[in-house]
Amino acid sequence: MIAGALTIALGCVSLALVLTLYRLFKGPSAADRILALDTLVINVIALIVLLGILEETMVYFEAALLLAMVGFVGTVAYAKFLLRGDIVE
Amino acid sequence: MYLVWLTLLPFIGAMLMPLVRAQGRSLQTLVAAGPAVIGLVMLGTIAPQVMAGEVPALRAAWVPALGLDVSLRVDALGWLFAALILGIGLLIIAYTRFYLSPKDDFARFLALLLLFQGAMLGIALSGNVLLLLIFWELTSLSSFLLIGFKNDKAEGRQGARMALAVTGGGGLALIGGLVLLGQIAGSYELADILARGAMIQASPLYPAALVLILLGCFTKSAQFPFHFWLPHAMAAPTPVSAYLHSATMVKAGVFLLARLWPALAGSELWFALVATTGLVTMVVAAAIALHRHDLKAILAYSTVSHLGLLTMLLGFGTPAAAQVAIFHLINHALFKAALFMNAGIVDHETGTRDIRLLGGLAGLMPITATLGTVAAASMAGLPPFGGFLSKELMLEEVWHTPFLGTQGLLLPASVVIGASLSVAYSLRYLYGLYFGTRPDSFPQAPHDPGIGLWLPPALLVAGTVLVGLFPQTLTKGLVSAAAAATTGGTAPLFKPMLWHGLTPALAMSVIAVAFGTMALWQHRPLQKLWDSLALPDAKMLFERGLAGTIAIARALTDAVHNGALQRQLALLFAAAIALGAWGMAAVPFAAGTRPTLPAPPLAIIAWLMLLAGVIAVCLVQAQRFLSLIYISIIGVVVSLAFVYLSAPDLALTQISVEVVTVLLLLLALNLLPKQPAALSGTGRRLRDAAIGVVGGGAIGFAAYAVMTRAPLDPISAYHWANSKSGGGGTNVVNVTLVDFRAFDTFGEIIVLGIAALAIFALLQPASRGPSGQRLRAWLPDMPRSPEYHPMMFAVAARLLLPLASMIGIYIFLRGHNLPGGGFIAGLVFSIAMLMQYMASGYEWSTQRRRIDEHLMIGLGVLIAAVTGLGSLPFGAPLFTSWFDYFTLPLVGEFELTSAMAFDIGVALTVVGAVMLALKELSHVAQRAEKDEAHDDAPMDIDPAKLRAAPAAAEDVP
Amino acid sequence: MISMEFLIASAIGVLTAGGIYLALRARTFPVVLGLAMLSYAINLFLFAIGRLAVGQPPIYAKGLTDYTDPLPQALVLTAIVISFGMTALIVVLALRTFLETGTDQVDGKPDESPAEDQEGQP
Amino acid sequence: MAPFVDIIIAALIVLGGAFALIGSWGLARLPNLMARLHGPTKATTLGVGGCLVAAMLYFPTHGMAFSMHELLVTLFLFITAPISANMVAKAYLHERMTAARDGTAPEPDLPPAYRMPLPEAASESCGWATFGAPEEAPQPDTTPRR
Amino acid sequence: MNRLLPHPGLTVLLVIIWMLALNAFTFGGFVVALVLGIIVPLFTAPYWPDRPSVRFGLPLLKYVLLVIGDIVIANFQIAWIILFRKTRDMRPAWLAIPLDVSSTEAITVLAATISLTPGTVSADISTDGRHLLVHALDTPDPAAEIARIKARYERRLMEIFR
Amino acid sequence: MSSTLIAAPILLPVLAGTATLLFRRRRRAIGAGISMMSCAGLLAIAALLLARTYGTAPEAYALGDWPAPFGIVLVLDQLAAMMLVLTALLGLAVSVHTALTGLDRKGWHFHALFQFQLLGVNGAFLTGDLFNLFVFFEVLLIASYGLMLHGQGAKRLTAGVQYVIINLVGSSVFLVALGLLYGVTGTLNMADMAVRAATLPDGDRGLLNAGAFLLMLVFGLKAALLPVHLWLPRTYASTAPAVAAMFAIMTKVGAYAIIRTATLIFGDAAGAFLLPAALATMVLGYAGMLAARQLRDLAAFGLLGSTATLLAAIALFDETAMTAALYYLLHTTLAAGVLFLLVDLVVGWRAVEGADIVPTPAYKGKIALGVMFFITAIGFAGLPPLSGFIGKLLILAAAQSAPLAPWIWGIVLVTSLMGIVALARAGSTLFWKSDTSPPIPASRAAPDYAEAAPVIALLALLALLAAAAGPITAYTQATAAQLFERQAYITAVLGTPDRSTAP
């Protein structure tokens, strides 16, 4: 049952990745793309957690954790760049 | 041992010259004359045994691997040459004492002259052809300096360069030739080579060796067509011309021909090359000499002509001819050196060397005139002087030597023409100078010089007269011995006499004198004819050739090294593809048999994302911000691949490096153009895409080929097995990094540290110079929001710093056993810190910094190094790790490892390096905006403060 | 059936192709992106050299015999760090050069020069 | 017990996947950025959250250790997601304002935020932080610096 | 005490984080967590000046639970809108929410709460810090929405941040 | 543990470099002092190592006490010892020169970068592990980036961008090669790889070859071989000449790596393309010398050409040629170094700005410079009595029976002439020809003649190299023999031959 659920969930997330990719390329505004990238990262976090369940291992957990933290920094940096051009001032 | 001293003496003298620089010229002359005097005495003492056929020799190993030995030997040929060098050298030094003007650097001149003397002596005495080569090249070098002594004049410089180019080039050919000769003979020892003539001439390499050696000899001896450099070398002071370009250096080529005669001479090729070159040179140079007006040019070309004569004689390949050559060598040295000094005196006294401006000097300077007349007569081959004797013998040889297989009149006729021209220019010299009409005035009032100037040539003239009168007594022993040494056998009968009877030689001689006189008589029309010939000027050809060569070199260099990075990279990529393909194609390839993993749909989607990301980045690369967003896709997909494919450490590292790189690129992009114009056309893009596709295909193929074959017992099995038991950790990747291959990691953090230092060094001066101007004039190229530090972000960053630090410490501590480690921890902490910089600004964050980043890098590297060294006191090699398990009350069991200390060093370096690099980079833009009024508040909007401020203001009154 | 090996190999190829293409651009910024892409490709390549495995992270446990080759992973980690340092340097250098010369053309040629082909003498 | 837990776990997994998909669907479908912002920031939060809770339940019930560290990811996401949304919104508002001011883009589909009236209580010189005070709002911030 | 424990709340949070990260409860781990929870804030303190006083306790816990509950509900609501509501039927609106809380931390928590809960995103703050600009995806009555937010979240936050 | 001495040439510069970093706020003289002392120390250590290894088998040092091939080993053999001595000599001369001329004051962190550069070079010479070699290449490269850019300016920065980029791509190729080699052999230890490569299944051999050739390409890039030599002239001509002097060793690191890997692991197959490439590079290098309008170009192209000469000898891959090549390597490194240092002196002392080959009015020190230039030119052009002549003779003699022998001979001889003409033209223009503009006022300060000390010392070294050519060629001969007797190396690293891990 869990295996089936995982398959469904992985399919959903895969599809979600495609959708975010669509928005990423479509834009139209730069903010849209940043948002899409941020969503992409969050989807990947979900994916990593699902993979952890699938493979019954916890060693990937830190990757998800780090991605959560680092994805945020990237998103903020891109946005800050759009706002000011200078991300550290 | 005295041979060594003999060779070294001039060099020692040369080295002494700077020491006596401050002393008077006389003392300098004495010092400079010393080596020649001592050397001559030495030669004198060994003369009897040498003339008796003994060959004193000395041999010591120098470079055994090469066969280059310090091997010196004196046979009669060498003795003769050495004596000429030292004897004439002595006279030249004496002459120079009075010749050089006070403003010339006398000591330097003498030092160079002695250097040259030593080099020449070395040629004469070398018993090893490689050693001979060394001295040979030294003569080129020292003569370069001597010719260029008057280096403020263009002719001096050009002449020196030309001489160096021609003789240097010939010298290189000679190197080739002699090395080849040595290889053929199996030894570089002269004695061995001379003994193996038959073997040498039988070798298939003989022609190559011969041609190369002849190139060396002919260039040195200014043989046609390399004759052109010698007259231009006459830009040198006259003593140099007299010494180098008449008596010694130019004879080095002839000497070498004689020296190697037993090994090389006798073949048809030898005859064809050497005799022909000599003959042509003799005639052509004599013709040129007749039509020159500069005294030294006349003498120079006459020298070339006489060298041609010597070359021709050696080329005949018969012992008798060789013997005549030796005899003429002596005679020529005597009269030609005398004539050069004579011309020098005339120049010195009258201020001109143009024969057309001179005449009738006999009355004004009788001693000079007498000496000049006698020497010129000897040069013309008039009896009863030495020159006559050798000329007669030469004509004799010519008469019965078949030329190019025929016993015709071609050779004698040509030689007679040459001899006639020789008579003509000799007579022109003495007539034009000392007789003829005296011009109305000279640039200076001429009179005989002091004895210092005329005595040396007088001695030489005396020599030529005495040789002419008493040839048997004076020269027979020497010439015979030298000829024997030259030919390596016994010398033929040597019977120089003023009267041989009515021989063909005499007839030829008479014809030559008659023709010569007629030519002088009809000189004007001849000169006109000559001038109208517009013969190619060899010097101009040379210069044009050189200029052409340089132009070609420049065109080649500019075309190849055009400074285009794109070309460099394209070539590098192409070379990599080609070499990789070559390596693969060279042997049959077997496809792998390892079972493959099925790809889940998710993997295919990730793959498509990657593909889309790559294409997107390539397509929008000119829209830089966009391309930066797109490249993040790749990072995410690669991280995901690492997760899926069992590489958690890689995923962690990739994820954290990724974001720092993005920050870095964004910081840089701020000051760079955001959307510049395209520079490449479609053709270029297609070409680059093609290279890319081929390269990508190649590496993809290689990756697939490796992945699909079973691994061949990799060494990592040991790492797996020993990770826990030997390294104290279960995360094998981490144990590999901090233990098995800690040395790699040590290098890696050093790289990171240096990168940061280099970035710091690079950016420090950015506010100066053109960069500073540009920064100060910089305008933001995009509309900017007025908000510097959004409040929510600033608040979140404050909370995240301790949280992330905690996570960093956790990742650090677990790294040895689970994914993590110092590097990732360092990055996590750095990212948290960078968040502060982004959220609250550079100033605010820098003020709160505790440790200087340089110090952090230094400490990090030092800690890692000290950890590595820590094992030494325990008798273990560097970087040997240690771990143990401890139990503490409350805490329980825990593990301590030296690798942890090492990892602390790693983490410190990472934090220091990342912070230093990004801080400095962000600081560049800070400088561009320095004076913009904005406070260093950590957030723009702080309602608490905004509310407090008016309240405080109200309190004040 | 598409194999993981094929996907990874072709991904390496695609990344390399993109990296090469970008590295051959005439301005420093895309060249830097190209180098970054190239180092992704190289890291993946080095990693792939250890052969692919799913669900076998190289965390040692007694008796565990299925593990992915840890050594290439260690090598990739070193390579990542080094290429990060290098990337940082080249980014800064590109910026610094742009500030000094006013152009980001890779040969330092001013932007006004006729566009088309930037290689070679004008 | 176990089947029941498994049902919950399976439900959570599917829920997580579904919310990830819905969030991204919103991202792709909704007409403008401010609308799109609602989708992912919420839906993916629960999407990941669902997966994480599923993992928390899964590991201890399937022979592995007790697991709570998934909460950490949730914590981080809850801290960061609003900030990301805030920054993206700011960037968007800034972009739209610039475009509108330059006339390079059609009028925004939403009332331009910089014209958003503030309640009377606000002082006259007050505006939204992204645009600054009203009097400086109309000019893009490209003042030359030295 | 203040110098050793500049921010006891943070220390607690860090200890929790450490224990979560460790993913196992051991006494040794707790000791380490405590030590780090004390040390880390000492080092990061300069980067967080002027910290507000926060009441940890029931109100905070209640608030957290409330928000989590709201988030779950929000997600379903928004999912419904995304999936089934036609674009033209949506009633988006900008809200300017006047603020009574004044510490930056409190405003940030409020804004975050608004963003995490149904149909609203905090987009900006006014330059005087007294208004929050919020975008609502679908709201028939903006004024009621403002009132709801103030009553449901801001009031509670004012109890926690004082 | 006396064998720890093997690691000392790596450790000393680390400590020295770090120390200059920690003292950076103090006076720079401390940095210079540390740097020079470190170089002197390195020389002493290298000399000890050379004495220790001369005539004996290679000696391995297992870092971390992990047995080879599993850990990283350092290997001391005669080649490594020779390269260490050479590096230390050059390093000492350059560090003294930079301290005397004040180059270290023209920017930040000069001494730290310099020490790390030495660290990278020494590490490359000592390591017995292929990936570790990569790491040390990166260390020396990144340090070289910093050094190359030291002092900055538009020209240097632009050239620096190219230098860095081309080497970054080179490093990528290096990694691809390493990947392939590990992928097929399963090892990184060079000795072990040698054993395994010999027993590799035929089907894997193509990948091994590809890896080997790519490795040669990377080393060829470092050694500046056609067609990947284009970076060198601009880089070396743009950087500070004293830095370029130190860089003279870097091309030799490439040459060293070719020698090491080809003789130990891959065999002489690479000679098929190395030799033609080297010959063509020689022509380009010396043509560039002839074309040079600038002293720095002259020296840079000279270095290109002379390094290519060295590689041509190496590419013959036989013992005699290697004997010649190693001797020539010593010579050409020092000669190129001294040429660059001299260029620095000329640029610094003479009265006109820049490094153009133009006549100048008389200035103080002109004659002294002229004399030094003449001697340097003799050394560089390979004329007697300095060592280059013996080097070229050795190469010619060794090449006589080689494939392409006529080409080698012809090109070696013709390029020598090109070098002589180029140097003669430059020298006579610089020191003989006088500018017509008024002489430099006597008030102009005389140059500090002490600055010439390293140049003079290096020239003396070239003379010594010639005078002691006997013992030195005996050493290079022994070294060449050791290189081609690879079993000794393998045994030293892996223990008895059967302890190898080859399947």
Ligand code: NA
């Ligand atoms: Na900045």
Ligand code: NA
């Ligand atoms: Na919300």
